[in-house]
Amino acid sequence: MTPLDYLLWVAFPYIAAATFVVGHILRYRFDQFGWTSRSSQTYENRLLRWGSPMFHYGMLMVIGGHVVGLFIPKPWLEFFGVTEHIYHLGATSLGSIAAVLTIAGLVILIIRRRLVTRVHLATTVMDKVMYIFLGGTILFGTIATVLHQVFGAGYDYRGSISPWIRSLWGFQPQPELMSDVPFFFQLHVLTATALFLLWPFTRLVHVFSAPIGYIWRPYVIYRSRDTHKGSGARTVKRGWEKAELPDVRVSPRADEPARPSRSRTNIRR
Amino acid sequence: MRVMAQMSMIMNLDKCIGCHTCSVTCKQVWTNRTGVEYAWFNNVETKPGVGYPRQYEDQEKWKGGWVRNKRGRLKLRAGGRLSKLLHIFDNPDLPVIDDYYEPWTYDYDMLTTAPAGTQSPVARPKSLLTGKNMDIKWSGNWDDNLGGSQETAADDPILATMSEHVKMEFENTFMFYLPRICEHCLNPACVAACPSGAMYKREEDGIVLVDEDGCRGWRMCVSACPYKKVYFNHKTGKAEKCTLCYPLIEQGKPTICSETCVGRLRYLGLMLYDADAVLAQASVENEHDLLDAQRACFLDPFDPEVIAAAKAEGMEDDWILAAQNSPIYKMISEYKIALPLHPEYRTMPMVWYIPPLSPVVDVVSTTQADSEDARTLFAAIDRLRIPVEYLAGLFSAGDVRPVEASLKKLAAMRSYMRDINLGKPADERIPRAVGMTGETMEAMYRLLAIAKYEDRYVIPKAHVETARELDELACSLDTDGGPGMGGPGQNAGPFGQEPGMPLAGTVSNYNEMTGRGGEKTKPTTPGRVNLLNWTGGAVPQGMFPPKKSPEATA
Ligand code: HEM
Ligand code: SF4
Ligand code: SF4
Ligand code: SF4
Numbered sequence: 001m002t003p004l005d006y007l008l009w010v011a012f013p014y015i016a017a018a019t020f021v022v023g024h025i026l027r028y029r030f031d032q033f034g035w036t037s038r039s040s041q042t043y044e045n046r047l048l049r050w051g052s053p054m055f056h057y058g059m060l061m062v063i064g065g066h067v068v069g070l071f072i073p074k075p076w077l078e079f080f081g082v083t084e085h086i087y088h089l090g091a092t093s094l095g096s097i098a099a100v101l102t103i104a105g106l107v108i109l110i111i112r113r114r115l116v117t118r119v120h121l122a123t124t125v126m127d128k129v130m131y132i133f134l135g136g137t138i139l140f141g142t143i144a145t146v147l148h149q150v151f152g153a154g155y156d157y158r159g160s161i162s163p164w165i166r167s168l169w170g171f172q173p174q175p176e177l178m179s180d181v182p183f184f185f186q187l188h189v190l191t192a193t194a195l196f197l198l199w200p201f202t203r204l205v206h207v208f209s210a211p212i213g214y215i216w217r218p219y220v221i222y223r224s225r226d227t228h229k230g231s232g233a234r235t236v237k238r239g240w241e242k243a244e245l246p247d248v249r250v251s252p253r254a255d256e257p258a259r260p261s262r263s264r265t266n267i268r269r
Numbered sequence: 270m271r272v273m274a275q276m277s278m279i280m281n282l283d284k285c286i287g288c289h290t291c292s293v294t295c296k297q298v299w300t301n302r303t304g305v306e307y308a309w310f311n312n313v314e315t316k317p318g319v320g321y322p323r324q325y326e327d328q329e330k331w332k333g334g335w336v337r338n339k340r341g342r343l344k345l346r347a348g349g350r351l352s353k354l355l356h357i358f359d360n361p362d363l364p365v366i367d368d369y370y371e372p373w374t375y376d377y378d379m380l381t382t383a384p385a386g387t388q389s390p391v392a393r394p395k396s397l398l399t400g401k402n403m404d405i406k407w408s409g410n411w412d413d414n415l416g417g418s419q420e421t422a423a424d425d426p427i428l429a430t431m432s433e434h435v436k437m438e439f440e441n442t443f444m445f446y447l448p449r450i451c452e453h454c455l456n457p458a459c460v461a462a463c464p465s466g467a468m469y470k471r472e473e474d475g476i477v478l479v480d481e482d483g484c485r486g487w488r489m490c491v492s493a494c495p496y497k498k499v500y501f502n503h504k505t506g507k508a509e510k511c512t513l514c515y516p517l518i519e520q521g522k523p524t525i526c527s528e529t530c531v532g533r534l535r536y537l538g539l540m541l542y543d544a545d546a547v548l549a550q551a552s553v554e555n556e557h558d559l560l561d562a563q564r565a566c567f568l569d570p571f572d573p574e575v576i577a578a579a580k581a582e583g584m585e586d587d588w589i590l591a592a593q594n595s596p597i598y599k600m601i602s603e604y605k606i607a608l609p610l611h612p613e614y615r616t617m618p619m620v621w622y623i624p625p626l627s628p629v630v631d632v633v634s635t636t637q638a639d640s641e642d643a644r645t646l647f648a649a650i651d652r653l654r655i656p657v658e659y660l661a662g663l664f665s666a667g668d669v670r671p672v673e674a675s676l677k678k679l680a681a682m683r684s685y686m687r688d689i690n691l692g693k694p695a696d697e698r699i700p701r702a703v704g705m706t707g708e709t710m711e712a713m714y715r716l717l718a719i720a721k722y723e724d725r726y727v728i729p730k731a732h733v734e735t736a737r738e739l740d741e742l743a744c745s746l747d748t749d750g751g752p753g754m755g756g757p758g759q760n761a762g763p764f765g766q767e768p769g770m771p772l773a774g775t776v777s778n779y780n781e782m783t784g785r786g787g788e789k790t791k792p793t794t795p796g797r798v799n800l801l802n803w804t805g806g807a808v809p810q811g812m813f814p815p816k817k818s819p820e821a822t823a
Contacts, residue, residue, distance in 0.1 A: 038505075214465075
């Protein structure tokens with residue numbers, strides 16, 4: 001047990017978890033306007049039509065798999081008749097489908113983000129950072145699984161990673177469980193932890209407003225006039241900007257004279 | 270019975286000159302921002318034409334609005350709740366920006382800052398999405414005034430439902446403008462489709478709004494609205510739509526698009542309706558019955574039972590009075606000349622239209638016949654199937670009877686009032702032929718042709734229980750005949766002012782001109798008078814400091 005072990009497997013996860021929780025609460029309280037999926041379908045739909053559903057359905061399966069594998073202790077599953085064999089079978093078959101969907105979807109989404117100019121220009125720095133860590137987590141997770149579960153002897157993370165996570169939940173952290181875990185699993189866990197740390201500051205917040213309540217609510221909603229917010233009294237909110245050209249460096253082309261530098265005359269408050 | 274009030278609009282299409290002023294003023298106020306460059310809460314379409322966004326009326330393609338299923342129940346055309354959630358990751362029915370147009374600007378800086386050269390500088394169009402040079406190949410009004418419609422007219426979804434020969438012939442026969450805003454429907458598909466429940470209909474006045482803080486960008490409302498009047502702000506990731514200018518309506522003032530309408534063709538007022546009846550009436554089987562079904566939802570504001578029920582719901586007296594004086598109620602329920610746009614979408618739209626008689630008059634006046642003679646016009650309405658059928662495709666789910674009835678009333682009014690204006694004895698047979706009396710016909714004439722400001726807009730103020738100063742958005746000059754309305758009202762008839770009168774550019778100018786003197790003048794900036802505009806006549810208030818009165822100093 002080195003200090004690094006404590007840092008990586010105790011301090012870092014708790015910092016990430018705290019940031020995750022506090023970040024979400026603060027953002028929910030103070031940035032309702034920024035809380036959106038920021039759909040880019042208006043710009044482009046031919047790639048999104050495939051990429052987004054594949055990625056999302058794959059991802060939801062992946063999340064389901066992780067919940068079963070990490071949070072539900074082995075004996076509980078066995079109590080319900082899920083033996084090691086069945087678990088393994090399910091994990092590999094469903095897991096493979098989920099992995100193919102997620103990875104293919106993610107590749108399409110990232111290619112689209114990069115190659116479709118309209119989408120590329122609408123991509124924020126936070127989007128890019130999010131994709132690095134999201135992509136990294138998925139990449140390392142896949143490498144680890146392929147190396148150990150497909151070509152290797154099989155690694156039972158339910159004896160190390162899963163109890164480690166549950167030890168964190170119980171505030172009795174056992175970092176020693178993680179020190180001997182194969183390298184790519186370790187990387188996967190670390191990038192995932194970083195992703196959770198970043199989560200509240202990215203568009204991923206949309207996951208927490210998945211509109212399940214829609215199933216039960218009446219179609220037409222009536223609401224009373226908003227009386228407490230004065231119409232002109234509040235300051236201009238984030239995101240309401242004057243129309244202007246997107247911020248692009250246009251390289252001067254042969255057929256046109258050098259572009260004069262754009263004077264920013266818009267008054268921003 | 271659950272009595273609700275609905276702020277509604279009617280547009281008199283005969284008067285629309287297609288100037289797009291309404292669209293521009295609305296845009297200046299509400300959507301001159303990044304992300305909604307392409308959003309036109311108010312747009313004006315040339316009909317026949319493809320509309321905006323392109324072919325939005327083709328619900329086979331866009332799946333907007335409601336359909337009645339086999340069990341007689343309404344469901345969203347795009348699918349029920351579960352199906353909406355399953356398609357949330359990619360909305361299969363969403364129009365993309367190219368179905369509207371790619372927004373652009375011009376490189377204006379080039380004109381002033383280009384280095385000296387042999388060629389004059391040009392301002393090239395630049396895409397607002399990519400910043401790149403672009404060729405402008407399409408926009409919101411590409412087929413304005415039927416421009417280029419040889420190529421595009423075949424895409425008009427309504428023409429497509431009509432017989433073949435129309436497509437060739439229509440250019441010679443008719444054309445009119447259709448200004449469109451959000452319909453503030455009684456059964457709004459946009460609200461029903463919003464998965465997060467961020468869209469709502471206001472209990473007080475029925476205005477349909479998006480809660481910008483609650484919207485999560487699932488963009489289901491955009492495709493669900495059959496009129497395509499919800500726009501997705503691609504920059505902020507939130508839906509936006511026409512607000513019926515509620516900050517103005519709450520102050521008892523007309524919307525921007527109404528106030529600035531050059532043709533003075535828009536009417537605003539309340540309709541009382543039974544909210545409990547809406548769903549059943551929107552579900553009637555035959556599409557041709559939808560017009561009457563919607564009329565059946567409306568309540569008579571003079572009926573004591575309705576008044577009692579409205580009061581029980583907490584409606585104030587001034588609102589009930591406004592509902593009784595509503596021009597909308599007169600035109601929908603009393604005169605029955607206004608018709609809803611596309612009732613077959615089953616959203617129960619609340620912006621109604623008086624169909625244009627001009628296509629008929631135009632044809633008659635090219636012949637030797639008298640285009641103000643009732644019998645000639647009646648015959649022409651019966652004979653001119655093409656425009657009437659087309660109007661029926663817009664306003665009554667294809668049923669020509671309501672359109673004919675409405676047009677005949679307009680025609681009757683035209684010839685009945687001609688006699689009166691020429692000092693001839695009124696021919697009471699004319700109103701009787703369309704089931705009206707001479708008296709109601711004259712009242713209708715006053716509302717439609719004279720169209721005084723206070724008759725067009727009967728808007729009760731919102732009841733603001735918490736004291737708060739509502740923002741003033743509009744210019745206070747726009748009283749009837751005020752400078753904002755293009756001329757003095759007192760001595761001008763319905764056809765405008767006499768020539769040669771001084772320009773009514775300012776309040777003081779205006780008041781002097783109309784002989785009201787300085788007494789009522791209120792300077793636009795309190796305490797100041799712009800002496801440049803003072804013509805030397807009466808002394809406007811505010812020119813000198815107010816005399817101190819004992820009460821004021823106390
Ligand atoms: C079950 C709840 C979820 C719902 C309802 C949902 C819905 C959406 C929607 C509507 C979009 C916008 C797509 C567009 O551009 O039109 C989106 C984008 C996105 N979602 Fe989700 N999502 C969910 C869960 C997740 C999860 C669990 C993840 C990943 C951990 C995720 C990651 C993303 C990413 C990365 C994008 C951006 C795609 C792009 O445009 O590049 N979502 N989501
Ligand atoms: S017209 Fe307006 S109220 Fe009606 S469905 Fe469309 S956006 Fe909603
Ligand atoms: S009512 Fe207001 S927001 Fe709606 S179209 Fe007219 S001006 Fe625009
Ligand atoms: S301002 Fe009035 S006349 Fe002009 S296009 Fe709009 S509705 Fe028609």
